Amino acid sequence: MIVVTGATGTLNGATVEHLLRRVPADQIGVSARDVTKARHFADRGVRVRQGSYDDPVALRDSFAGAEQVLLVSSSDLAADVVGQHRTAIDAAVAAGARRILYTSQRGAVGSPYLPAAVHAATEASLAESGVAWTALRCGFFGDFGALLGPWRQTGVIAQPADGPLPWTDRGDLGEAAAAILAGERTFDGPVALSAPAVTLDDFAGIASELTGRTVERVVVDDERWTAEQIADGTPEFAARMQLALFQAAREGHFAGSAPVLGELLGRAPRTAAEQLAEHITI
Known part of the structure:
Protein backbone atom coordinates (compact mmCIF):
# COMPACT_ATOMS: atom_id res chain seq x y z
CA MET A 1 0.00 0.00 0.00
CA ILE A 2 1.03 3.60 -0.68
CA VAL A 3 0.00 6.08 2.02
CA VAL A 4 -0.02 9.81 1.27
CA THR A 5 -0.21 12.61 3.84
CA GLY A 6 -1.45 16.10 3.03
CA ALA A 7 -3.79 14.76 0.37
CA THR A 8 -6.45 17.37 1.18
CA GLY A 9 -4.00 20.00 -0.05
CA THR A 10 -3.29 20.95 -3.66
CA LEU A 11 0.12 19.29 -4.07
CA ASN A 12 -0.46 15.84 -2.58
CA GLY A 13 -4.11 15.93 -3.62
CA ALA A 14 -2.80 15.99 -7.19
CA THR A 15 -0.47 13.12 -6.29
CA VAL A 16 -3.39 10.94 -5.19
CA GLU A 17 -5.39 11.84 -8.30
CA HIS A 18 -2.53 10.73 -10.50
CA LEU A 19 -1.94 7.60 -8.41
CA LEU A 20 -5.55 6.58 -9.01
CA ARG A 21 -4.74 6.48 -12.74
CA ARG A 22 -1.78 4.19 -12.10
CA VAL A 23 -2.67 1.75 -9.31
CA PRO A 24 -5.91 0.28 -7.89
CA ALA A 25 -7.66 2.47 -5.34
CA ASP A 26 -7.45 -0.22 -2.66
CA GLN A 27 -3.65 0.05 -2.81
CA ILE A 28 -3.76 3.74 -1.85
CA GLY A 29 -4.20 5.20 1.62
CA VAL A 30 -4.61 8.77 2.80
CA SER A 31 -3.62 10.09 6.21
CA ALA A 32 -5.58 13.25 6.94
CA ARG A 33 -6.01 15.51 9.94
CA ASP A 34 -9.66 16.00 8.95
CA VAL A 35 -11.01 12.86 7.29
CA THR A 36 -14.18 14.65 6.16
CA LYS A 37 -12.06 16.66 3.72
CA ALA A 38 -10.86 13.41 2.16
CA ARG A 39 -14.32 11.91 1.67
CA HIS A 40 -14.06 12.29 -2.10
CA PHE A 41 -11.15 9.84 -2.02
CA ALA A 42 -12.93 7.41 0.30
CA ASP A 43 -15.90 7.39 -2.08
CA ARG A 44 -13.55 6.15 -4.80
CA GLY A 45 -12.15 3.27 -2.73
CA VAL A 46 -9.11 4.92 -1.17
CA ARG A 47 -8.45 4.02 2.48
CA VAL A 48 -8.80 7.19 4.56
CA ARG A 49 -7.62 7.32 8.17
CA GLN A 50 -7.13 10.16 10.62
CA GLY A 51 -3.52 11.11 11.24
CA SER A 52 -1.62 14.13 12.51
CA TYR A 53 2.07 14.89 12.89
CA ASP A 54 1.20 15.89 16.46
CA ASP A 55 -0.36 12.50 17.29
CA PRO A 56 2.12 9.62 16.90
CA VAL A 57 -0.40 6.91 17.82
CA ALA A 58 -2.98 7.97 15.24
CA LEU A 59 -0.23 8.51 12.69
CA ARG A 60 1.08 4.94 13.08
CA ASP A 61 -2.45 3.62 12.62
CA SER A 62 -2.93 5.70 9.48
CA PHE A 63 0.35 4.30 8.09
CA ALA A 64 -0.43 0.65 8.95
CA GLY A 65 0.29 -1.74 6.09
CA ALA A 66 2.16 0.87 4.03
CA GLU A 67 5.12 -0.17 1.91
CA GLN A 68 5.67 3.48 0.96
CA VAL A 69 4.71 6.67 2.78
CA LEU A 70 4.77 10.12 1.20
CA LEU A 71 5.19 12.84 3.83
CA VAL A 72 4.22 16.40 2.97
CA SER A 73 6.29 19.09 4.69
CA SER A 74 4.42 20.75 7.56
CA SER A 75 3.09 24.26 6.96
CA ASP A 76 2.63 25.03 10.68
CA LEU A 77 5.27 27.72 11.18
CA ALA A 78 4.30 28.08 14.84
CA ALA A 79 5.20 24.45 15.53
CA ASP A 80 8.46 22.55 15.92
CA VAL A 81 8.32 21.54 12.28
CA VAL A 82 11.50 19.46 12.33
CA GLY A 83 10.14 17.64 15.38
CA GLN A 84 6.84 17.03 13.58
CA HIS A 85 8.71 15.55 10.65
CA ARG A 86 10.75 13.29 12.94
CA THR A 87 7.49 12.07 14.50
CA ALA A 88 6.13 11.24 11.05
CA ILE A 89 9.33 9.46 10.00
CA ASP A 90 9.36 7.41 13.22
CA ALA A 91 5.69 6.50 12.70
CA ALA A 92 6.36 5.33 9.14
CA VAL A 93 9.29 3.20 10.30
CA ALA A 94 7.20 1.74 13.16
CA ALA A 95 4.44 0.91 10.69
CA GLY A 96 6.89 -1.11 8.60
CA ALA A 97 7.25 1.20 5.59
CA ARG A 98 10.04 0.12 3.27
CA ARG A 99 10.49 3.59 1.73
CA ILE A 100 9.67 7.10 2.93
CA LEU A 101 9.30 9.97 0.48
CA TYR A 102 9.24 13.61 1.53
CA THR A 103 8.33 16.84 -0.26
CA SER A 104 11.55 18.81 0.16
CA GLN A 105 12.73 21.87 -1.78
CA ARG A 106 15.32 22.91 -4.33
CA GLY A 107 18.26 24.50 -2.55
CA ALA A 108 17.61 22.52 0.63
CA VAL A 109 21.27 22.51 1.71
CA GLY A 110 23.23 25.64 2.50
CA SER A 111 20.60 28.19 1.49
CA PRO A 112 19.88 31.27 3.64
CA TYR A 113 16.15 30.79 2.98
CA LEU A 114 14.74 29.76 6.37
CA PRO A 115 12.57 26.79 5.24
CA ARG A 152 -0.84 44.62 -12.04
CA GLN A 153 -1.77 47.88 -10.31
CA THR A 154 1.61 49.61 -10.63
CA GLY A 155 3.08 48.23 -13.87
CA VAL A 156 6.30 47.65 -11.92
CA ILE A 157 7.88 44.57 -10.34
CA ALA A 158 9.64 46.39 -7.50
CA GLN A 159 11.46 43.72 -5.50
CA PRO A 160 14.98 43.10 -4.14
CA ALA A 161 17.76 41.82 -6.36
CA ASP A 162 17.08 38.20 -7.28
CA GLY A 163 18.36 35.30 -9.33
CA PRO A 164 17.02 32.20 -11.08
CA LEU A 165 14.02 30.65 -9.32
CA PRO A 166 12.38 27.45 -10.62
CA TRP A 167 8.67 28.33 -10.45
CA THR A 168 6.96 24.96 -10.81
CA ASP A 169 3.35 23.85 -11.21
CA ARG A 170 1.89 21.83 -8.32
CA GLY A 171 -0.01 19.59 -10.73
CA ASP A 172 3.22 18.65 -12.50
CA LEU A 173 4.90 17.90 -9.19
CA GLY A 174 1.98 15.76 -8.07
CA GLU A 175 2.06 13.79 -11.31
CA ALA A 176 5.81 13.22 -10.98
CA ALA A 177 5.45 12.09 -7.36
CA ALA A 178 2.76 9.62 -8.41
CA ALA A 179 5.02 8.22 -11.12
CA ILE A 180 7.78 7.63 -8.57
CA LEU A 181 5.41 6.07 -6.02
CA ALA A 182 3.98 3.79 -8.70
CA GLY A 183 7.47 2.49 -9.42
CA GLU A 184 8.00 4.02 -12.84
CA ARG A 185 11.39 5.20 -11.58
CA THR A 186 13.12 4.90 -8.21
CA PHE A 187 15.42 7.45 -6.62
CA ASP A 188 17.52 7.03 -3.50
CA GLY A 189 18.17 10.25 -1.58
CA PRO A 190 17.37 13.66 -3.03
CA VAL A 191 16.04 14.25 -6.54
CA ALA A 192 15.41 17.69 -8.05
CA LEU A 193 11.93 18.17 -9.52
CA SER A 194 11.44 21.59 -11.04
CA ALA A 195 10.68 23.56 -14.15
CA PRO A 196 13.34 25.77 -15.75
CA ALA A 197 14.30 28.68 -13.50
CA VAL A 198 13.34 32.27 -14.31
CA THR A 199 14.28 35.66 -12.90
CA LEU A 200 12.12 38.66 -12.11
CA ASP A 201 13.48 40.28 -15.28
CA ASP A 202 12.05 37.28 -17.12
CA PHE A 203 8.74 37.70 -15.31
CA ALA A 204 8.61 41.38 -16.32
CA GLY A 205 9.00 40.34 -19.96
CA ILE A 206 6.39 37.60 -19.60
CA ALA A 207 3.93 39.94 -17.91
CA SER A 208 4.48 42.58 -20.59
CA GLU A 209 3.74 40.08 -23.34
CA LEU A 210 0.68 38.67 -21.59
CA THR A 211 -0.89 42.04 -20.82
CA GLY A 212 0.21 44.02 -23.86
CA ARG A 213 1.61 46.79 -21.66
CA THR A 214 5.13 47.44 -20.47
CA VAL A 215 5.87 45.98 -17.05
CA GLU A 216 9.11 47.33 -15.61
CA ARG A 217 11.51 45.53 -13.29
CA VAL A 218 12.92 47.78 -10.56
CA VAL A 219 15.47 46.58 -7.99
CA VAL A 220 14.75 47.80 -4.45
CA ASP A 221 17.35 47.90 -1.65
CA ASP A 222 16.88 44.98 0.76
CA GLU A 223 16.31 47.01 3.91
CA ARG A 224 14.12 49.57 2.19
CA TRP A 225 11.98 46.76 0.75
CA THR A 226 11.71 45.06 4.15
CA ALA A 227 10.71 48.32 5.85
CA GLU A 228 8.03 48.93 3.19
CA GLN A 229 6.61 45.42 3.66
CA ILE A 230 6.40 45.88 7.42
CA ALA A 231 4.81 49.30 7.01
CA ASP A 232 2.18 47.70 4.75
CA GLY A 233 1.27 45.25 7.51
CA THR A 234 3.45 42.22 6.78
CA PRO A 235 4.88 40.73 10.00
CA GLU A 236 8.64 41.33 10.20
CA PHE A 237 9.36 37.60 10.40
CA ALA A 238 7.44 36.95 7.18
CA ALA A 239 9.04 39.91 5.40
CA ARG A 240 12.55 38.78 6.29
CA MET A 241 11.79 35.20 5.29
CA GLN A 242 10.62 36.41 1.88
CA LEU A 243 13.73 38.60 1.59
CA ALA A 244 15.87 35.53 2.28
CA LEU A 245 14.26 33.84 -0.73
CA PHE A 246 15.42 36.66 -3.00
CA GLN A 247 18.88 36.57 -1.40
CA ALA A 248 19.16 32.81 -1.86
CA ALA A 249 18.07 33.11 -5.49
CA ARG A 250 20.66 35.77 -6.29
CA GLU A 251 23.35 33.62 -4.63
CA GLY A 252 22.47 30.87 -7.11
CA HIS A 253 21.05 28.32 -4.68
CA PHE A 254 18.16 27.47 -7.03
CA ALA A 255 20.04 27.66 -10.33
CA GLY A 256 20.93 24.73 -12.54
CA SER A 257 18.98 22.34 -14.71
CA ALA A 258 16.65 19.65 -13.36
CA PRO A 259 15.55 17.46 -16.28
CA VAL A 260 14.00 14.68 -14.18
CA LEU A 261 10.60 16.38 -13.89
CA GLY A 262 10.15 16.48 -17.65
CA GLU A 263 11.39 12.88 -17.96
CA LEU A 264 8.80 11.69 -15.46
CA LEU A 265 6.02 13.66 -17.12
CA GLY A 266 6.98 12.60 -20.62
CA ARG A 267 6.62 16.23 -21.70
CA ALA A 268 7.96 19.65 -20.85
CA PRO A 269 6.80 20.98 -17.46
CA ARG A 270 4.42 23.91 -17.48
CA THR A 271 6.38 27.10 -17.93
CA ALA A 272 6.33 30.19 -15.74
CA ALA A 273 4.56 31.99 -18.59
CA GLU A 274 1.76 29.39 -18.67
CA GLN A 275 1.34 29.56 -14.91
CA LEU A 276 1.29 33.36 -14.82
CA ALA A 277 -1.23 33.46 -17.67
CA GLU A 278 -3.55 31.21 -15.69
CA HIS A 279 -3.07 33.36 -12.59
CA ILE A 280 -4.00 36.50 -14.52
CA THR A 281 -7.23 34.98 -15.85
CA ILE A 282 -8.43 33.71 -12.46
Missing part, protein backbone atom coordinates in the same frame (compact mmCIF):
# COMPACT_ATOMS: atom_id res chain seq x y z
CA ALA A 116 15.67 25.26 3.64
CA ALA A 117 17.10 24.52 7.09
CA VAL A 118 13.93 22.59 7.96
CA HIS A 119 14.18 20.55 4.78
CA ALA A 120 17.90 19.87 5.32
CA ALA A 121 17.27 18.69 8.89
CA THR A 122 14.40 16.47 7.72
CA GLU A 123 16.53 14.93 5.00
CA ALA A 124 19.16 14.20 7.66
CA SER A 125 16.51 12.46 9.77
CA LEU A 126 15.46 10.41 6.76
CA ALA A 127 19.06 9.36 6.17
CA GLU A 128 19.24 8.21 9.79
CA SER A 129 15.90 6.36 9.70
CA GLY A 130 17.29 3.01 8.58
CA VAL A 131 14.88 2.65 5.64
CA ALA A 132 15.12 3.68 1.99
CA TRP A 133 14.14 7.28 1.38
CA THR A 134 13.61 9.82 -1.36
CA ALA A 135 13.56 13.59 -0.93
CA LEU A 136 11.53 15.23 -3.69
CA ARG A 137 13.32 18.58 -3.96
CA CYS A 138 10.47 20.50 -5.53
CA GLY A 139 10.65 23.79 -7.33
CA PHE A 140 8.78 26.76 -5.91
CA PHE A 141 5.05 27.29 -6.15
CA GLY A 142 2.46 29.39 -4.40
CA ASP A 143 1.49 33.03 -4.36
CA PHE A 144 2.56 35.08 -7.38
CA GLY A 145 1.66 38.18 -5.37
CA ALA A 146 4.39 37.49 -2.81
CA LEU A 147 6.92 36.93 -5.57
CA LEU A 148 6.02 39.77 -7.93
CA GLY A 149 4.31 42.35 -5.72
CA PRO A 150 1.35 44.50 -6.91
CA TRP A 151 2.63 44.74 -10.49
